[in-house]
Each structure stands twice: as C-alpha cells, then as structure tokens.
Amino acid sequence: MNDTLTENAILAASIPFAEMEAIIAGKHSNVFAVLGLHQTPYGDWVARVFAPNVAQVSLYTLSGEFISRLARVHDAGFFVAAIPVAHHQPLIIEATTWGNVYRWRYVDPYSFGPILGPVDDCLAAAGEHLALYNKLGAHPQMHSGVSGVHFSVWAPNAMRVSVVGDFNEWDGRRHVMRRRSNGVWETFIPDLPVGSVYKYELLDAAGLPLPLKADPYGQAAQMRPDNASIVTNTTQFVWHDADYLEQREQGDNRTKPMSIYEVHLGSWQRGENNRFLTYDELAERLIPYVKDLGFTHIEVLPITEHPLDASWGYQPTGLFAPTARFGDPDGFARFVDSAHLAGIGVILDWVPAHFPTDAHGLSYFDGTALYEHEDKRKGFHPDWNTAIFNFGRTEVNAYLVNNALFWMERYHLDGLRVDAVASMLYLDYSRKAGEWIPNENGGRENLEAISFLQKVNSKVYERHAGVMTIAEESTSFPGVSHPVHSGGLGFGFKWNMGFMHDTLDYFKQEPIYRQYHHNDLTFGLMYAFSENFVLPLSHDEVVHGKGTLLMKMSGDDWQKFANLRAYYAFMWAYPGKKLLFMGQEFAQRAEWNENIGLDWHLTDYDSHAGVQSLVRDLNRAYADLPSLHEKDCDATGFEWLIVDDATQSVFAWLRRGQDNAAPVAMIANLTPVTRLHYRVPLPHAGRWREVINTDAAIYGGTGVGNLGEVVAMDDGHGCAYVDLTLPPLSTLYLLFEV
The missing domain is CATH 2.60.40.10 (Immunoglobulins)
Structure with missing residues (x-):
C-alpha cells in the first residue's frame, strides 16, 4: 500500500490525514484523543492502533475473546477497525510481523482512562x-x-x-x-x-x-x-523499627544527647579492589562501629542520586532516589532499619539550594526555565556553576517540600541537615554589585526562599514527631532555629560555624601565643544560646588543602595529639550538640580523599587508638551525665568558673542539667605546662570525681592527674574551691558526687 490513504481508509480512520501523519511523526500533542477506543461523529466506535514495523493487528478482550482484525491504513503502521460498543474496555493487541515471523500480545495503553483526579x-x-x-x-x-x-x-x-x-x-x-x-x-x-x-x-x-x-x-x-x-516500588518494605519511632517521639531533641558521626558512605571503608561497600555491608560494619563509639546519630553526606563522585552528592540529579552506588532502595531502607534497631538515628544531608545543569536533569526540563529562574541573576549559582531553584513557583516549592517529607515518610529518616542555607537566604550571595536583583522591598533577603524554608520546616515538624531539621547557615541571619510563628525560619538546630572557626584558629596557635587569642574561646559563649546549635567539625574542614584536625593542631607530634584530645573534650563540654566527621575520631593524618577508604591501620598505633578511646568515653559521658546535654540550648545550664586567665591559658566552666542532675565542671589547661595546686572555684564542697582526663595514659597522655577524685573545700562564703593538678595540654571533667 502507498503512503497515500484511500478515501475509504480516511472514512474508516475517522480522523484527518494530518493527525495520522502527526502521530506517525511523533508530533501529535494529544494522542489519547486519537488512539485507543473512540466514538466517531456518526455514533460508531472505532479502535485505532499505531504499531510501527507490524504487518497485522488483531484485538482481543482481557479474557482472550477475539474482537476484530484491524485494517492497516498506513504503511507506517496505522491500523483501524469498527468495534461494538459492548467492548468499550481495555483491549489486548496482538501484533504480527511480516511472514508471521513474530507474534506477541500486549494490553493497549491507550484504552485506559486517567488515574490522577x-x-x-x-x-x-x-x-x-x-x-x-x-x-x-x-x-x-x-x-x-x-x-x-x-x-x-x-x-x-x-x-x-x-x-x-x-x-x-x-x-x-x-x-x-x-x-x-x-x-x-x-x-x-x-x-x-x-x-x-x-x-x-x-x-x-x-x-x-x-x-x-x-x-x-x-x-x-x-x-x-x-x-x-x-521503576521501583518503595512502599512494600517491611520495617522493624516501631519501638524506636515511638521512643523518638518522646521528649525534646534540645534536651537529648546528640552526638553525630558524619559519614561519606563511599569512602568510610572500601571493599576488595577498592569497590564501594553495599548498603547491607555498611549496615553490618558502620552501625556497630558507631554504636560502640557512642554516637547517637549518623549523618550521611547526600546519598540522593548524583552523576559525579567528586561532588560528594552535593550536585544531585535524583532527589527521590537513593544512589545506586551502594545498592537498591530496599538496601538503603535496610540500612536505616538496622540503625534504628541499634538505637542510632540517621540524618540525611539534603540539598534544596541548587541543582546541576546535566542534560538529563531538571535544567530547562520542558525547554523552559521550569525549576530554575530564567534570569541568571537569580537562577544561576556562580560558586558551583549550578542552577538555583525558583522557590517562589508553587510547583517547585511543592516539589522540594514533598521531597523533604518523602525521606521522613518512606525511609523513616530522623532528620535533614539542609545544605548551603546562607546561599538561599541572600540574593547577593557570592555576587558583586549589579549581579543580583533586590527583593520587592529593596533588600538583599530572598523572601521566596525564606518562605519556602519556613514552609518545609513547618510541614516536617507537623507531620513527623521527633524528627529534626538542621541548617548549615554561616551568617548571622536572625532566628534560624526559632519557631515560624515567632518569625523564625523554623529549623530545629543550626550549625555553629563561629565555634568551629574560632576554636580551630585558637588551637593552631603555638601555646606561647595563645594568651593573645584567649577571646577566640570565650567570645562564642556570648551567643551560644541565641540559636539551638550543633557544633560541627565537618568534612569541609579536612579537604582542599586544609589538612586534618590532627594536622591543624600546633606543636610536634606529641603536642598535636595532646591538643586534639584537649580540644575534643573542650568541645564535648561546650553547650551545643556535637558533630564529628569520620576518621577524625582516630586522628586521621591524611586529608580526606573520597576515592579511597579511611586509614584504618592507624588504629593499631597507641596514639591514634587513644584518641578513638577518648571519643568513645566522651560520648558516653555526654550521654550518661544529664548536665552535659540537657541544657545544651539553655543559658541556665552554663556558668563560667574561670574566664580571664589568659596568661596561663586556663578555662573552666560548670554545666548544669535539669532538676537535681549532678553538675559537671570542665577545666582546660591549654599550654604544655603542668600546673600544680591550681585553684578552681566550685559551687559545692565535697567529693568531685575525675570522669575525664585527656592526659590519661590510656588515651596516650603522660598520666598526670588527680588520682581519680578531688575534695572541694568550703570557702566560708557559701561556695567552695579545689586545688587541682592540671596536666599539660589537657581537659578535665569533674562530676559532683557528695
């Protein structure tokens, strides 16, 4: 048959020839109006099938009853037939190639109505x-x-x-x-x-x-x-964490111990031939390790699907898909389920600020700037060469809100750490004058992004009790962790970037110069309760030539380890929840490399194993002693004991908990000089047990200390004092007992 239709064929098809040609060319915008079952203007029913490379087509009911053989009215594979109205239902198409070489049946997709309503x-x-x-x-x-x-x-x-x-x-x-x-x-x-x-x-x-x-x-x-x-089905996974989820709903996260182990799943450990571990292997190895060290949560760098390993997941193209690098979606669900059965929460590093411009992704999805802004001054991120979501567009806003809820609902996640919040809040972020557009009030705040963040936080907390959202926000934007109803952004917590920068600046100083940097460690306590803070020592601090935490410390090798141990104990007693990037718990020497596993052989050395043991004991003390965590976000839980001894670089404070929780005193001597009979004021006379001494021999220290406990004497004015031995480059915790 020629490509030109006969007059009878046109009548049989009951559609204009141009429409048939458009379907064959793939240019028809409303194919459901043509293919499948349709009533003609004359009241008859006609079935139309487009089946390229097919010689013959017949129709059957779903039960297998023959209905009709269709007429081939176009050489490209267009078939039509008149159908009794009684058969107006989903139909089976039987297609046969020339010479009856191949014959197969399939249900006609165009004989189904819509599902969305x-x-x-x-x-x-x-x-x-x-x-x-x-x-x-x-x-x-x-x-x-x-x-x-x-x-x-x-x-x-x-x-x-x-x-x-x-x-x-x-x-x-x-x-x-x-x-x-x-x-x-x-x-x-x-x-x-x-x-x-x-x-x-x-x-x-x-x-x-x-x-x-x-x-x-x-x-x-x-x-x-x-x-x-x-195509996958993520709704059929059988969870076993009901008891954990019920317990998660109890209490306030601000008063609970939270010590987060930040992990890049692709480089924590590797398998043979440097392959990725699977989600199941990670569940078998990582979760018991985290449990043993006493961390309460695992925070995974973005595992949403991404094309480039070197992006660490921060340029995702599949926000609803766990990456295939480690297995299938059920594998990730098993990982979370296993963590919950071990009492460990799982937090996802979430990236709603921007997306890459890979051709298969969201960029110009339908030929227009659909998910992003058309204007590059709002829609393009100069730091990362990525597109910025159009937060003011209803459908885009809903896409991101749904994504946040999806991870809570489908994978039972305990929280989202929201990346690059500062870049979302400011229209002029990383832009020069003339490269950004002021908001409707003439300001630099991104009002659409602010509204989006308030909405996503509101919906997450409204629908999932016990979860948390954490903002990585590096500026002084007000109210990041304040409730939406009081004008805040509604996050549960905010990363305390000031703490990280100030303390690392201090510890890199040679001890002789620390007296001139005393305020680096005291200034942060002036704003420590302005937000609900997480203290982060994250992956960002151990890449791109920055060196590891150990190598940031001043002094020779012994001093580096002593400084790091003192720093960790200082941080664990500081108000705020804790976060430590993988490998730093055993003082990794080499900078993080996402292409290989951590240097686990280092834990065979006493100095590295000692740091690991200290982190374990710090986590246990932090969890077991209410005064170290219950008022992490409450100024009434903190009291300076010694704030002004810059000359000797000594710091001391008291942490208090709720009700009758025993107070804990932290004393840090941040010079390599042993100080004998150093007087520290305390609130109560009596026995104070030395629960942490970072200079203990088991941690790799010199073993200088106070024989496990001290007795505070009444000073005659309603307070007490104790004369301590302060080991070199060390931090002590004293717990009041009687």
Missing part, C-alpha cells in the same frame, strides 16, 4: 499536595483490572511527552502521555515490570526534541555513568 489537581495547584511523590513519577499499580505502571510528570510547556525505554525501543511515538489541564502528563503502561529502565522524551513548545530526561520524582536510578530512572 480533580482532588490531586486542586491540591497541587494550591501547593498543598503533600503526597505528590505517591502520584508523580513511576508507580506500579493495578488499573482497570490490569497490573502495570502509572507515569506522571510536570512539563507544562512541552508540546509532547512520552515514556521511553527498552520496552518500546526508546521510540517516543509508542507511549505518548495524556496532558492534563495543570501541565501534568500521565499514562498507564500495562504489564510493565518493576525494574524497567525509562526516561521521558519531550518536545518543546516548538516541537523540537529535548535531551531525554530522568524522572524528577524517580525513586531509583541507574548506576553512573548511565542515568535513566528505574
């Missing part, structure tokens, strides 16, 4: 659909009695959107999606199995093809360098 449309339009991750993306389900996968994606400016994959030879003409009024496209592909690889093929408004796109809501993805999405 008006309630979904209404909630999405208002930005209040808080379970969009159950609607958009790829979801295995039953529809009209047939199993398959429902796909939906937001692309309002596309002329045509299709699902493509191996199942249709990556032919965008085969599974064209139905466009809804709100710019969402959807389709149901029957009999498609879990594990199918797919992308979206889009034509822009002018009908020009765009790069194939991964699913913005895709919940699994291929291992890089491949980057397609994978």
Whole structure:
C-alpha cells in the first residue's frame, strides 16, 4: 500500500490525514484523543492502533475473546477497525510481523482512562499536595483490572511527552502521555515490570526534541555513568523499627544527647579492589562501629542520586532516589532499619539550594526555565556553576517540600541537615554589585526562599514527631532555629560555624601565643544560646588543602595529639550538640580523599587508638551525665568558673542539667605546662570525681592527674574551691558526687 490513504481508509480512520501523519511523526500533542477506543461523529466506535514495523493487528478482550482484525491504513503502521460498543474496555493487541515471523500480545495503553483526579489537581495547584511523590513519577499499580505502571510528570510547556525505554525501543511515538489541564502528563503502561529502565522524551513548545530526561520524582536510578530512572516500588518494605519511632517521639531533641558521626558512605571503608561497600555491608560494619563509639546519630553526606563522585552528592540529579552506588532502595531502607534497631538515628544531608545543569536533569526540563529562574541573576549559582531553584513557583516549592517529607515518610529518616542555607537566604550571595536583583522591598533577603524554608520546616515538624531539621547557615541571619510563628525560619538546630572557626584558629596557635587569642574561646559563649546549635567539625574542614584536625593542631607530634584530645573534650563540654566527621575520631593524618577508604591501620598505633578511646568515653559521658546535654540550648545550664586567665591559658566552666542532675565542671589547661595546686572555684564542697582526663595514659597522655577524685573545700562564703593538678595540654571533667 502507498503512503497515500484511500478515501475509504480516511472514512474508516475517522480522523484527518494530518493527525495520522502527526502521530506517525511523533508530533501529535494529544494522542489519547486519537488512539485507543473512540466514538466517531456518526455514533460508531472505532479502535485505532499505531504499531510501527507490524504487518497485522488483531484485538482481543482481557479474557482472550477475539474482537476484530484491524485494517492497516498506513504503511507506517496505522491500523483501524469498527468495534461494538459492548467492548468499550481495555483491549489486548496482538501484533504480527511480516511472514508471521513474530507474534506477541500486549494490553493497549491507550484504552485506559486517567488515574490522577480533580482532588490531586486542586491540591497541587494550591501547593498543598503533600503526597505528590505517591502520584508523580513511576508507580506500579493495578488499573482497570490490569497490573502495570502509572507515569506522571510536570512539563507544562512541552508540546509532547512520552515514556521511553527498552520496552518500546526508546521510540517516543509508542507511549505518548495524556496532558492534563495543570501541565501534568500521565499514562498507564500495562504489564510493565518493576525494574524497567525509562526516561521521558519531550518536545518543546516548538516541537523540537529535548535531551531525554530522568524522572524528577524517580525513586531509583541507574548506576553512573548511565542515568535513566528505574521503576521501583518503595512502599512494600517491611520495617522493624516501631519501638524506636515511638521512643523518638518522646521528649525534646534540645534536651537529648546528640552526638553525630558524619559519614561519606563511599569512602568510610572500601571493599576488595577498592569497590564501594553495599548498603547491607555498611549496615553490618558502620552501625556497630558507631554504636560502640557512642554516637547517637549518623549523618550521611547526600546519598540522593548524583552523576559525579567528586561532588560528594552535593550536585544531585535524583532527589527521590537513593544512589545506586551502594545498592537498591530496599538496601538503603535496610540500612536505616538496622540503625534504628541499634538505637542510632540517621540524618540525611539534603540539598534544596541548587541543582546541576546535566542534560538529563531538571535544567530547562520542558525547554523552559521550569525549576530554575530564567534570569541568571537569580537562577544561576556562580560558586558551583549550578542552577538555583525558583522557590517562589508553587510547583517547585511543592516539589522540594514533598521531597523533604518523602525521606521522613518512606525511609523513616530522623532528620535533614539542609545544605548551603546562607546561599538561599541572600540574593547577593557570592555576587558583586549589579549581579543580583533586590527583593520587592529593596533588600538583599530572598523572601521566596525564606518562605519556602519556613514552609518545609513547618510541614516536617507537623507531620513527623521527633524528627529534626538542621541548617548549615554561616551568617548571622536572625532566628534560624526559632519557631515560624515567632518569625523564625523554623529549623530545629543550626550549625555553629563561629565555634568551629574560632576554636580551630585558637588551637593552631603555638601555646606561647595563645594568651593573645584567649577571646577566640570565650567570645562564642556570648551567643551560644541565641540559636539551638550543633557544633560541627565537618568534612569541609579536612579537604582542599586544609589538612586534618590532627594536622591543624600546633606543636610536634606529641603536642598535636595532646591538643586534639584537649580540644575534643573542650568541645564535648561546650553547650551545643556535637558533630564529628569520620576518621577524625582516630586522628586521621591524611586529608580526606573520597576515592579511597579511611586509614584504618592507624588504629593499631597507641596514639591514634587513644584518641578513638577518648571519643568513645566522651560520648558516653555526654550521654550518661544529664548536665552535659540537657541544657545544651539553655543559658541556665552554663556558668563560667574561670574566664580571664589568659596568661596561663586556663578555662573552666560548670554545666548544669535539669532538676537535681549532678553538675559537671570542665577545666582546660591549654599550654604544655603542668600546673600544680591550681585553684578552681566550685559551687559545692565535697567529693568531685575525675570522669575525664585527656592526659590519661590510656588515651596516650603522660598520666598526670588527680588520682581519680578531688575534695572541694568550703570557702566560708557559701561556695567552695579545689586545688587541682592540671596536666599539660589537657581537659578535665569533674562530676559532683557528695
């Protein structure tokens, strides 16, 4: 047959020839109005099938009853037939190649109605659909009695959107999606199995093809360098952490001990031939290690799917997909479940500030600046060469809010550490004059981002009791961890970047010069309770030529270890929750390298093992002694004992807990001089037990101390004092007993 239709064929098709040609060319924007079952203007029912490279097509009911053989009305593979109205239901297509070489059956995807409904449309339009991750993306389900996968994606400016994959030879003409009024496209592909690889093929408004796109809501993805999405079902995992979740809801995180072990899963340890460990192997090795050292939480650097290992996950292209580097989504769920069974919380490093411009990602998703701002002054990040989300757009705002809720709901995560918050808050962040656009009030604050952060925090805390959000915010923006109803951003905690910078600046000084830097350690206590702080010694401090924490310390090797031990104990007694990057707990010498595992052989050496033992004991003291954690965010839990001894570089303070918790005194001698009979004021006369001495021999110190306890004497004025031996470069904890 020629490509030119006969007059009878045109009548049989009941559509204009141009529409048929558009479908064959892949240029038709409303294929569901043509293919499948339709009523003609004359009242008859007609079935239309586009099946390229097929000689013959027949129709059957789902029960296998023959209905009709279709007429081939176009050489490109367009078939039509009149159908009795009684068969207006999902149909089975039997396709046969020339010479009957191949014959197969499949359920016609165009004989199904939509799955999304008006309630979904209404909630999405208002930005209040808080379970969009159950609607958009790829979801295995039953529809009209047939199993398959429902796909939906937001692309309002596309002329045509299709699902493509191996199942249709990556032919965008085969599974064209139905466009809804709100710019969402959807389709149901029957009999498609879990594990199918797919992308979206889009034509822009002018009908020009765009790069194939991964699913913005895709919940699994291929291992890089491949980057397609994978059909998965993340709803069927059987969890065993109900008791943990119930306990998590009790109390206030501000009064609980929180010591966070920050981990890059790809380089904590490696397997044979330097391969990545799987989620299950990490559960078997990492979780018991963290439990043994007494950390309460694991914070994982971003495990959302990303194409470039060197980005450490901070340039994600799959915000809903755990990276395939370590296994499948169920593997990550098993990791979290195992952590919870061990009493360990899991915090995800979350990146809503920006996204990379990889062709398969969100960048110009439908041919327009859909997720990002069109204007580069608001939509492009100069530091990282990435795109910035358009926080003021309802659909983008909802996408990110849904993503935050998804990780809490689907993977039971205990918190989100939100990356690069400062870059979101300020329109002029890393920009020169003329490179940014003031807000409507003429200011530099990004009002849309502020509103977004307030919303995501409100929704997270409203829907998931006991979880937390933590802001990595490096400026003095007011109220980061204050409630939204009082004008704050609503985060549970904020990283105390000032503490990190000031204390590291101090400890890098040679002890003889520390008297001139005394305020580096005292200044932070002036604002220590202005926010709910986490004290971070993070991965950012041990890369890019900065050296490890050990190598930042001043002095020879002995002094470096003594300084580091004293620093850790100083920090663990300082008000605020704790965070330590992996490897620093045993004083890693080499700078962090994401391409290899940590230098675990160092723990065979006494000096390194001693630091590791100290961190274990600090975590246990911090958790066991209420005065060290209950008032981390309350000024009534802190009292200076010695604040002004700059000459001898001695610091002392008291930590108090709630009710009748025994107070703990911290005394730090930050010079390499042993100080005998050093008088320290204390609030109570009686026995004070030395629960931590960083100079103890078991930690690699000299063994100088106070024989395990001291007795404070009444000074006759309602207070007490004790004459201590202060070991060199050391920190002591004294616990009041009687």
